[in-house]
Structures are given as structure tokens and as C-alpha cells.
Amino acid sequence: MTTTSKSGGRRAGLLGWLGVAPFFVFVGLFLFLPSVSLFVGAFQTQEGAFTLDNVRSLFEAQFLNAYRTSILLSALTAVLGGILGGLLAYAALTGGTPRLVRPLLTTFSGVAANFAGVPLAFAFIATLGTTGIVTQVLNSALGLDLYGRGFSLFSFTGLALIYLYFQIPLMILVIAPAIDGLRTEWREAANNLGASPGQYWRYVGLPVLMPSILGAMILLFANAFAAYATPAALTSGQVSLAPVLIGQFFQGDVLADPHQGYALALGMVVVVGVSVALYSLLQRRAARWTR
Amino acid sequence: MKSAKKLSLTKIAWLSIGVLYFLVPLLATLQFSLQEGREGYGFGAYTYILTDPLFRQSLLFSFLLALATIVVSMLLLVPTVYWVRLKMPRLRPVLDFVSIMPFVVPPIVLVVGLLTLYQGAPSWFVATPAILLCGYVIHALPYVYRSVDAGMEAINIHTLTEAAQSLGAGWGTVLLRVIVPNLRVALLSGSFLTLTIILGEYTMASLMLFNSFAVYIAYVGQSQANPAAALTLISFAITWAAMLGLLAVTRRGSRGGAEVQAQIGGAR
Numbered sequence: 102m103t104t105t106s107k108s109g110g111r112r113a114g115l116l117g118w119l120g121v122a123p124f125f126v127f128v129g130l131f132l133f134l135p136s137v138s139l140f141v142g143a144f145q146t147q148e149g150a151f152t153l154d155n156v157r158s159l160f161e162a163q164f165l166n167a168y169r170t171s172i173l174l175s176a177l178t179a180v181l182g183g184i185l186g187g188l189l190a191y192a193a194l195t196g197g198t199p200r201l202v203r204p205l206l207t208t209f210s211g212v213a214a215n216f217a218g219v220p221l222a223f224a225f226i227a228t229l230g231t232t233g234i235v236t237q238v239l240n241s242a243l244g245l246d247l248y249g250r251g252f253s254l255f256s257f258t259g260l261a262l263i264y265l266y267f268q269i270p271l272m273i274l275v276i277a278p279a280i281d282g283l284r285t286e287w288r289e290a291a292n293n294l295g296a297s298p299g300q301y302w303r304y305v306g307l308p309v310l311m312p313s314i315l316g317a318m319i320l321l322f323a324n325a326f327a328a329y330a331t332p333a334a335l336t337s338g339q340v341s342l343a344p345v346l347i348g349q350f351f352q353g354d355v356l357a358d359p360h361q362g363y364a365l366a367l368g369m370v371v372v373v374g375v376s377v378a379l380y381s382l383l384q385r386r387a388a389r390w391t392r
Numbered sequence: 393m394k395s396a397k398k399l400s401l402t403k404i405a406w407l408s409i410g411v412l413y414f415l416v417p418l419l420a421t422l423q424f425s426l427q428e429g430r431e432g433y434g435f436g437a438y439t440y441i442l443t444d445p446l447f448r449q450s451l452l453f454s455f456l457l458a459l460a461t462i463v464v465s466m467l468l469l470v471p472t473v474y475w476v477r478l479k480m481p482r483l484r485p486v487l488d489f490v491s492i493m494p495f496v497v498p499p500i501v502l503v504v505g506l507l508t509l510y511q512g513a514p515s516w517f518v519a520t521p522a523i524l525l526c527g528y529v530i531h532a533l534p535y536v537y538r539s540v541d542a543g544m545e546a547i548n549i550h551t552l553t554e555a556a557q558s559l560g561a562g563w564g565t566v567l568l569r570v571i572v573p574n575l576r577v578a579l580l581s582g583s584f585l586t587l588t589i590i591l592g593e594y595t596m597a598s599l600m601l602f603n604s605f606a607v608y609i610a611y612v613g614q615s616q617a618n619p620a621a622a623l624t625l626i627s628f629a630i631t632w633a634a635m636l637g638l639l640a641v642t643r644r645g646s647r648g649g650a651e652v653q654a655q656i657g658g659a660r
Contacts, residue, residue, distance in 0.1 A: 117480050124469065142508065189410045219606050219613065227420045269413075327499070334610055351504050370497055
């Protein structure tokens with residue numbers, strides 16, 4: 102017995118590394134090396150010499166604005182999507198709603214969270230574009246000329262409205278387990294001790310949910326920040342976003358120094374990296390209540 | 393009693409607003425896709441799309457690429473996750489870390505990195521969908537890893553392995569005939585998720601200049617508004633089909649409580 106387990110152990114040592122090698126080689130070749138080559142490129146001139154100019158120029162108005170708009174748009178839709186998605190999930194998942202609502206909501210959220218990018222942009226053009234149905238109905242029925250009043254689907258507000266279409270469902274999917282984790286006993290205990298619903302939320306419900314809510318909002322932020330297809334499909338937009346800017350650098354539309362593009366990509370990775378790190382921290386705190 | 397009734401009224405109001413926000417764009421797209429000429433309605437946009445050879449080509453391209461992504465991901469991940477759980481548990485945090493990295497390096501960054509690094513690579517790799525496939529495997533990694541890992545968590549791989557080995561099974565037999573059949577549900581749900589994501593992926597395909605399904609949708613949208621609306625609904629239906637497939641699989645596997653896996657960074 103001891104000899105077999107010993108030989109098994111030794112074989113695992115050698116075979117072990119062989120067993121995991123294909124995966125790590127693949128990830129190394131197609132995830133780490135490409136990323137590293139970008140980061141190195143961000144600190145190089147076109148001739149290959151070391152420079153900080155590319156990274157420094159990220160703080161010039163043109164690029165800084167793209168980042169600022171991207172961050173603002175992602176933060177706004179993360180907070181709004183988080184609040185609306187959270188309320189929707191709470192309304193649908195807690196007591197009193199028909200049984201059918203739950204699977205319907207989670208399935209639809211799964212679809213809507215996936216129904217993004219180019220088709221989503223077109224759906225909103227058909228709805229709120231210049232010749233969109235809602236635009237026309239509002240104009241003819243209520244005399245409300247959206248575009249005359251300065252609204253545009255291709256503006257910051259328009260993009261935010263579109264982003265919410267995948268942010269809210271994502272929030273519902275992410276927050277549902279935490280809402281399920283709210284035990285009815287807690288509410289009953291609070292009730293028995295004479296707490297009002299407001300007090301229950303202030304001292305029990307929200308403190309328990311807070312790490313999950315914040316974590317989910319960070320996830321939503323990273324999700325919106327990385328979005329490329331949706332804003333790229335609305336090309337006529339005047340809104341300059343970081344991912345779209347990077348895309349332009351490498352699509353031949355712009356004859357520009359690719360190393361500037363690498364620096365832009367590096368900036369994106371830094372922003373998303375910080376949010377993912379924050380997310381895993383909050384996730385650990387939230388796990389205390391879902392055990 | 394009174395407060396319960398009031399609460400349910402607010403609930404109904406909230407749910408109705410939510411339903412409206414999510415349904416109106418779909419209905420508007422439907423109406424748009426059925427418009428013909430100034431006043432008429434018809435299925436012209438749909439016949440146009442369905443008879444367009446580019447539609448079938450691009451959909452087939454994306455579908456085959458999704459299948460290839462699923463196969464490669466599973467071949468890479470199933471043995472690795474199994475092996476790490478069984479023999480090298482110290483590597484698990486490393487796997488966890490690696491599998492969230494594709495979130496940190498978004499598709500738009502990854503595609504630029506791949507294009508830069510493999511600029512001068514042989515044309516059988518760079519000029520064929522092989523390079524896109526590699527990018528997609530990375531893109532799908534978080535979802536596939538989570539499915540496979542959760543699947544392994546749910547079965548006792550140590551006992552299964554020992555039982556199989558004591559009956560004389562080699563490693564290949566253990567993996568293929570004992571572990572994989574027990575992971576069926578996890579592998580299928582991971583596959584459906586990957587299918588959905590890859591069918592809608594636009595960023596990498598468009599920057600690598602491949603005519604994927606999403607690239608085709610964007611191309612149609614540049615010139616023809618009504619067929620683009622029809623195409624939008626067709627792609628919505630495809631997403632539904634894949635999601636229902638995912639749900640059917642997980643339903644059957646775990647008794648109730650099946651949730652659609654949440655995900656970020658899909659086809660945005």
C-alpha cells in the first residue's frame with residue numbers, strides 16, 4: 102500500500118507538471134505574452150527605445166477626455182443599473198410574486214445580458230433613433246420632439262440608456278443569490294423586537310447586502326468600461342470612449358503611432374484591474390453571509 | 393395586511409416599468425423589421441436576410457468557430473482542472489487567478505496584443521481563423537473554467553478515481569469514461585454559454601477582419617435599416633434558443649434552483 106501510494110506520488114510530481122503544461126502554455130502564448138508585449142510597447146518609441154512619452158500623453162486632453170467619458174458612463178450605468186436592477190430583483194424574487202416570475206426573470210436577464218453589442222444598438226436605433234418608433238409616436242401623439250429638444254441616441258445620455266439594457270439584467274443575475282440569502286427569520290426577528298421596516302433595512306438588510314451590492318456595481322462598471330461593440334456600432338456618435346479610441350488606432354482609420362495605442366490599452370487594463378481587485382475583496386466580505 | 397397590499401402594488405409598478413423598458417425596444421425592432429415602403433408591412437426584410445448567402449456563411453463561420461472554441465476549451469480545461477484538484481491542490485489559486493485574467497484584459501486589448509505579437513507569424517496561423525480561435529478560447533476561459541470547476545466540486549473525483557483505478561482503469565479511462573460522463577451537465581452548460589458568447593462576439597472578429605455573424609450584422613446595418621432590424625431579432629432569437637438550452641440542461645442536472653450563470657464581458 103505504502104509503496105503504491107509512494108510511486109503514485111512520485112509519478113504525479115513529474116507527470117503532474119506535464120498534465121497542466123498544455124493549459125499554462127496556451128494561456129502564456131495567447132493571454133500573457135500578448136498582454137506583456139502591449140505593456141512593453143507602451144514604454145517604447147517606434148524605434149524601440151525606452152520612453153515615458155506614450156504613457157505621459159494619456160494625460161493630454163484628447164485621451165484624458167476619452168477616459169473620463171468612459172469612466173463616467175460606466176460609473177453612471179453601474180450605479181443606476183445597480184439600483185434599478187437591485188430593486189427589480191428584490192420586487193420579483195421576494196414573497197408574494199407568482200412562481201412563474203422567477204424563472205422568467207432570470208432567463209430573460211440571461212438573454213438580455215447577452216443581447217448586447219451590434220444588435221442592441223440597432224434595436225435602440227429602431228426605438229429612439231431619429232426615425233425610431235418611440236421618437237415618432239412621442240412626436241405625433243404628444244407633440245414631444247425628442248431630437249428637437251436636444252436628445253440624441255448617439256450622445257452620452259443615449260449611450261447610457263442603451264448600456265442599462267445589459268447592465269440591469271446583469272445586476273439581477275449577480276444580486277439574486279444575495280437577495281435569496283436574506284433570511285425571513287431575520288425580518289421576523291426584527292419585527293418581533295419591534296423594528297419598523299425602515300429600521301430593518303437600515304440595521305439588518307442593507308448592511309448584509311452592502312458588500313454584494315457594491316461588488317456587483319464594480320462588476321457592472323468593469324463590464325461597461327470594456328464594452329466596445331455597442332458604442333462602435335453607433336459610429337456616428339460624437340462620444341469618444343477609451344475602447345473605441347483603441348479600436349480606431351488599429352483599424353487603419355488613423356495613421357498613428359501604434360505605441361500610443363498600446364499605452365491606451367495599458368490604461369484600460371489598469372482601470373479594469375483595479376476594479377476587479379476591489380471586486381474580489383468585496384466578494385470575500387460578502388461570502389460571510391452566503392455560507 | 394394593509395402594508396402587504398401596498399407593497400405588492402409598488403412591486404407591480406416596478407415590475408411593469410421594467411417589463412416596458414425591456415420590451416419596447418424589441419417591439420419597435422419588430423415593427424421596424426416588418427415595414428415595407430412608406431405604409432405597407434411585409435416579410436421582405438426577412439426573406440432578404442434569409443436568402444442572402446452572406447447570412448448563412450457568416451452564421452456558419454461563427455457557429456463552427458464556437459464549436460471549435462468549445463472543443464479546445466474543454467480539452468484544455470477538463471484534464472487541467474481534474475489534475476490540479478486531484479494531485480496539485482496548491483495550484484488552485486493560480487488557476488482561479490488565471491481564469492479571471494480575461495476580464496482584466498478586455499477583448500479590445502487582447503485582440504490588439506494578439507495582432508501585435510503575432511504580426512510576423514506564419515500565415516497558416518495569422519491568415520486563418522486559427523488566431524481568432526485562440527483569442528476566443530481565452531475570451532471564454534472564465535465561463536468554461538467556472539462551469540468545469542463547479543462540476544468537479546459537485547462530484548467526488550478522489551473516490552471516483554480510486555474506485556476506477558482499483559478496478560484497473562488507466563488515466564485515460566478514468567478521465568473519459570468516469571469523470572467526463574459525471575460532468576455532463578457542467579460541460580453542457582459551459583458549452584451553451586460559450587456558444588452564446590462566441591455567436592455574438594464582434595470586437596475581436598472585426599479587428600482581425602473576419603466575417604463573423606456580428607460583423608455581418610454591423611455590415612448590413614450600415615446600409616439597410618429594415619433588414620438590420622430583422623437580423624437583430626433573428627440574433628435575439630438565437631440568444632434565446634441558446635439560453636433555453638442552457639436552462640434545460642441545468643434544470644435536468646440539478647433539482648431546481650437552476651440559475652442562469654451571470655457573466656460580464658460577453659459580446660458587449
